[in-house]
Amino acid sequence: MKTSTSTPSRLFLAVEEAFARMKWSGRQVPDREVLEADFETHHTRVRLHVQAFPEIQAVSVATTLGHTVPPSRMGIVSELLMRSNLELTIGAFELDYDAGRVMFRASNVFPEHIIPTAIIGSLVHSALAETDRLTPFLTLILRMPPEELGRLNMKLFLQREDLLPPVPDTDDGPSLLS
Numbered sequence: 001m002k003t004s005t006s007t008p009s010r011l012f013l014a015v016e017e018a019f020a021r022m023k024w025s026g027r028q029v030p031d032r033e034v035l036e037a038d039f040e041t042h043h044t045r046v047r048l049h050v051q052a053f054p055e056i057q058a059v060s061v062a063t064t065l066g067h068t069v070p071p072s073r074m075g076i077v078s079e080l081l082m083r084s085n086l087e088l089t090i091g092a093f094e095l096d097y098d099a100g101r102v103m104f105r106a107s108n109v110f111p112e113h114i115i116p117t118a119i120i121g122s123l124v125h126s127a128l129a130e131t132d133r134l135t136p137f138l139t140l141i142l143r144m145p146p147e148e149l150g151r152l153n154m155k156l157f158l159q160r161e162d163l164l165p166p167v168p169d170t171d172d173g174p175s176l177l178s
Contacts, residue, residue, distance in 0.1 A: 009054035018120035041132035042165035
């Protein structure tokens, strides 16, 4: 753990630079190489956590969805997350059974002397986009009556395009989030 008098690692400086380039504001967690930030997405507000691990030259980006999963819904939510993870190339959803929290985490290990800030920005965008994408599905599952859950075909449910956020304008327009 870094102390407040320690010099930040090159990796953490790259995280800060990525945030600055994207004009994102973040808060450093005291005595740690961690930035936290809040973003407004299409479906929800997302708390983002970006941590540098200079010992292994890795950056991890994590988000937590705003819902708490009750024990009675752990099984169906686990299926939702596992099926969602099958479609992902970057990162994965996780379920903290003890706390009932759903998270998304993406990490990257960088070469020692090359730390592209664009990759850090892409990890952040991916985490935000996937969190925003899953939120309405999770919301509906948590609100469904038990008899409806028993009839739910998860594979078809996840194909519902009406629940997906709009695709952001990537030409010259704004980034995914401001």
